Structure formats: C-alpha cells, structure tokens
Amino acid sequence: MKGKHQGVQNRLLEVNPKALYMSCACHSLNLTLSDMAHSCIKAVSFFGIFQRIYTLFASSTKMWKVLLDNVSNLTVKSLCNTRWESRIKSVKTIRFQAPQIRSVLLELCKSCDDAKTKSEAESLVSAIENFEFFLGMIVWYDVLFAINMVSKMLQLKSMCIYATMEQFEGVVKYFEKYRNEGFASSMDTAKTIACEMNIDPTFLIKRRIIRKKQFDENNNEEEMQASEKEAFRVNYFLTIVDMAISSLNNRFEQLKKFESIFGFLFDYDKLKSLDENELMRSYVHFGDTFHHNTVADVNVNYLYSELKVLQVTLPNKSMTAVEILEFVKVVGCYPKVSVAYRIMLTVPVTVALKFLSLSKL
Known part of the structure; x- marks a missing residue:
C-alpha cells in the first residue's frame, strides 16, 4: 500500500509539480497574506508596530494591568508567524481602540521610571500618530477580514472542491473591486479616526532640498501632499492588492486542475x-x-x-x-x-x- 500510495503521489507531481502543496486551501490563504506582507517594506514595518505594542505591555504584569484598566473591550494580541489570517485580532484591537491605546502609552511616558520602557512608549506614540499608520491599518483590516472570513468557511468539514473554488473566486473578485474602490474609502475612514484623535490627516513629506522662493512662486505644499498620497497608493496599496490577486489566481488555477481531474466524482x-x-x-x-x-x-x-x-x-x-x-x-x-x-x-x-x-x- 505504501508503494502504491507513493506511486499516486509521483504521478500527480508529473501532472502538476506543485500538487502536493495544494493540500490545504486555508494554508494557501495564509501564503497569500505572507506574499502580500513581504511585497512591501512598509507593510513589514507596519506589523512590527503591533508586535512592539504587545511586547511592551506583556513585559510586566504592572503594565498589563494599566492596559486592562484603560482598555476594557479588546486586549492587544501577539502576531502569529504562521497563521497570517489570525492577525485580524491584533489589527482589530488597534483599529477600534486607537485613542485608548495612545492614552495608555502617553500615561506610560509620564509615569514610568524605566528609561527603556519610557523610550519605547514615546516611540510607539510617534508611530501611532502617523497618518500613514492609520491608513495602512484600515487597508490591512479590510484585507485580513476578507481572508479570515473565507478561511473560516474553508475549515468546515463539509467543504468540497466546488465550494472551495467558489470561495477563492469570490475573494479574487473582492480584491479586484477593492483595488478600484478601496483606497478612497480607506482614506475617508482613516481621516475620520485621525480627526477624532486630533491628528493632522496628512502624509509626512520627505525632506527635500530647500531653496529660496521667488516672489511670484506659489506654495507647493498641496502638490507635495498629492505626490506623497499617490506614492503611498502605488507603492503600498496597489502593491499588496496586486500581489493578493496574483497569488490567489495562481492558487485558483491549481484548484481548477484538480477539478478537471476529479470534478465528475465530487x-x-x-x-x-x-x-x-x-x-x-x-x-x-x-x-x-x-x-x-x-x-x-x-x-x-x-x-x-x-x-x-x-x-x-x-x-x-x-x-x-x-x-x-x-x-x-x-x-x-x-x-x-x-x-x-x-x-x-x-x-x-x-x-x-x-x-x-x-x-x-
């Protein structure tokens, strides 16, 4: 039986070299998220902030109590290196409790005697008050929420290949629509949160060479803001969404090969x-x-x-x-x-x- 089973695997690999990596659709979704996160340097740094927040509060029972006293609904979560879709829990905490989290960090900045903890809290406050962080948080929450919903459905024991293909096709259509409409809606939501926290909803302008302006030159602040916004849209938003569409389509094609072989039996x-x-x-x-x-x-x-x-x-x-x-x-x-x-x-x-x-x- 062992030899025969190995023969089945070998012949399947001749049809599709990646066939054995198709075993788990849920794992495929996690690989998609991993591809997305590693396609952009800013995305890697973005998740690093969430892990730093958790590490800071989890480092002592005293600081964890301070967190619980000020944030009653959702507590911060550590990031999982393998179950990427579960990172929705980490992002959700900050997404809906950003003002409370910032207040706790500000309190630590004032009351903490430990220099390292104080410095880390000040650094995290500065990171959270960055408008790009808010925008990235909204984008990733939408992405992780969509993937997490599909992942949960794929874990049903009654799930078959046809239903799996429908779920994959549906999430691809979602990202195609999100590519066209998601950035504008995310901008509006991020601006609302920023204004509630009295944070200027503008992009940080990279340091430029300053020269003396002529008397008839206009202030180009708005043009620079538009340039930074477009750079974020192209280099961050479109990069991760296009990676999602490409990765999902690739895995969807593999599923279709399985369907062509086994579909009439399913x-x-x-x-x-x-x-x-x-x-x-x-x-x-x-x-x-x-x-x-x-x-x-x-x-x-x-x-x-x-x-x-x-x-x-x-x-x-x-x-x-x-x-x-x-x-x-x-x-x-x-x-x-x-x-x-x-x-x-x-x-x-x-x-x-x-x-x-x-x-x-």
Whole structure:
C-alpha cells in the first residue's frame, strides 16, 4: 500500500509539480497574506508596530494591568508567524481602540521610571500618530477580514472542491473591486479616526532640498501632499492588492486542475447527469492522470463500466463524495470506483480534520 500510495503521489507531481502543496486551501490563504506582507517594506514595518505594542505591555504584569484598566473591550494580541489570517485580532484591537491605546502609552511616558520602557512608549506614540499608520491599518483590516472570513468557511468539514473554488473566486473578485474602490474609502475612514484623535490627516513629506522662493512662486505644499498620497497608493496599496490577486489566481488555477481531474466524482448531481460521451471524457482524463508507462492505478475500462452502472443504482437523494464512497463499499461490487474515490478524497483535501492545527499553518 505504501508503494502504491507513493506511486499516486509521483504521478500527480508529473501532472502538476506543485500538487502536493495544494493540500490545504486555508494554508494557501495564509501564503497569500505572507506574499502580500513581504511585497512591501512598509507593510513589514507596519506589523512590527503591533508586535512592539504587545511586547511592551506583556513585559510586566504592572503594565498589563494599566492596559486592562484603560482598555476594557479588546486586549492587544501577539502576531502569529504562521497563521497570517489570525492577525485580524491584533489589527482589530488597534483599529477600534486607537485613542485608548495612545492614552495608555502617553500615561506610560509620564509615569514610568524605566528609561527603556519610557523610550519605547514615546516611540510607539510617534508611530501611532502617523497618518500613514492609520491608513495602512484600515487597508490591512479590510484585507485580513476578507481572508479570515473565507478561511473560516474553508475549515468546515463539509467543504468540497466546488465550494472551495467558489470561495477563492469570490475573494479574487473582492480584491479586484477593492483595488478600484478601496483606497478612497480607506482614506475617508482613516481621516475620520485621525480627526477624532486630533491628528493632522496628512502624509509626512520627505525632506527635500530647500531653496529660496521667488516672489511670484506659489506654495507647493498641496502638490507635495498629492505626490506623497499617490506614492503611498502605488507603492503600498496597489502593491499588496496586486500581489493578493496574483497569488490567489495562481492558487485558483491549481484548484481548477484538480477539478478537471476529479470534478465528475465530487458532485452527485453532475455524476448522475453525465451522458455517455461526457462520462467517457472524464474517466479517460482521470485514467491518463494516474497512468505511468505500463502501470496504472485504475483500469479505465472497468472504471467506465462500473460508473455506468453506478449512475443508475445510486439512491435518488443528494450525496456527498464520502457518502458515495460509503455506498460503494457497502455494495461491494465497484472496486475500481472505490479506488478512484479513495484517491480523490485523500489528495485534494481542504482541511485535515484530525490535524486541524496543521491546517491553520
């Protein structure tokens, strides 16, 4: 059995070299977020601020108590290096409690006697009061919220490849729409939060060479602000969103390759409705995938005959792929169909139920 299972894996890798990396759709989403965060230097620094805030308050019970006394709803969370979609919890805390977090940091600046802690608190206050931080926080909250919602749905034990593809296609459409409309809406939200905290909602202008102005020259402050805003949109916002679309599309294409091989077995209604020509094309493609030289995991001729009979004998009720396999095992006269379903159900899984923690890596 071990040798045969290895043969299945080897033949699948010949079809798609990245096939075994498709095992967990949730992991694919985490890889997408990782690609996004590492595509932009500012994004890496952005998450570093959240980790520094948590580290500061978690360094002593005294400072943690100060935090709890002033922030009653959500506490700061440490960043997870593997479960990127779970970082929504860290961003959510600051997103909806930025004024309270800043107040606690300001209190530490005044009351703390430790020079290192005082310096770190002052540095974090300065980082939080940067308008770019607010804008990045709104953008990442929207991104992480969308990914987290899809990830939770993909962890349902009833999730199948068709539903997985629908979820991936939906989140790609979300990011395509967000690319066109997200920056303007994020700007409006960030300005609202900044104004509530009496922070100037403008971008920091990089230091430029100052020269003496002529008497007839106008102040170009607005032009520089527009330039910094456009630079943020292009180099930060569009960079991470385009990376998300590219990464998701790449993983979606891999899912479609699995669907082309196993699709006719996954869906009960589709299996029952296939005509003879469609069934023939499907089982031939399946057989070719798991055929190497003169060795095959499934005899396609026997498989075709069994599938034709199975179409007629399946109960007239909707069944999942697992239920069809159980039906086939109970009947005991569909050995090739049983092999096909076992291959299908052990290769393109979305979540390994027995290893739920692994599926979240």
